[in-house]
Amino acid sequence: MDYCYGYSFQLKKTENGWLLDAECFTDAEQPRVELQDCPVTGAEAEELLRLIREEQILDKLRRYRKPIHRFHVLDETTYYASISFSDGASVGAPELASKELEAFFYRCAGKYSGAAPDPDGKGPDTGRS
Numbered sequence: 094m095d096y097c098y099g100y101s102f103q104l105k106k107t108e109n110g111w112l113l114d115a116e117c118f119t120d121a122e123q124p125r126v127e128l129q130d131c132p133v134t135g136a137e138a139e140e141l142l143r144l145i146r147e148e149q150i151l152d153k154l155r156r157y158r159k160p161i162h163r164f165h166v167l168d169e170t171t172y173y174a175s176i177s178f179s180d181g182a183s184v185g186a187p188e189l190a191s192k193e194l195e196a197f198f199y200r201c202a203g204k205y206s207g208a209a210p211d212p213d214g215k216g217p218d219t220g221r222s
Contacts, residue, residue, distance in 0.1 A: 102198035104133065104141055106179075111138040115202040126206040133201060141197060148191040151176060157186030 103114040111133045117126040145151065154174060174194075175185025189195060 100198075102202065104138070104198075104201075106138070111135070113201055113205060115198070115206070117202055117206075126202055128202065128206055131205045133205070137197075137201060141194075144191065144194050144197055145176070148193060150174070150190045150194065151184060153188075153190055154184045154186045157188060159187075 099116070099118055101114075101116045105112055105114070109132075113128055113131045113133050115126060115128040115131075154176065171187065172189040173185060173187050174190035175183055177183040
């Protein structure tokens with residue numbers, strides 16, 4: 094595999110509402126997507142919070158334990174999921190917390206940018222992050 098791609102999403106609550114940051118790029122001929130402080134709807138913020146509750150993402154991140162690997166793959170897709178709180182605390186783990194959460198962020202990035210890059214043309218739920 095010889096892909097060079099990255100995806101980063103953040104949804105944050107401010108006094109002015111919910112704001113999306115996104116950066117998506119590939120080495121393919123698709124456009125780079127960069128969003129910063131892009132307002133999203135209250136319904137989208139509620140969907141995010143619902144996903145966090147229903148998928149028990151906080152519990153998954155808190156329970157994460159680094160697996161013991163007997164061998165290492167040098168070219169593998171990696172993930173990192175984290176949630177930060179207003180008191181400065183955060184919880185995170187190097188794993189894909191939820192396919193539904195990943196798809197949520199792809200949808201928002203695509204909606205607000207016009208088109209988020211997709212390295213293999215399968216749509217937003219590709220398993221890459």
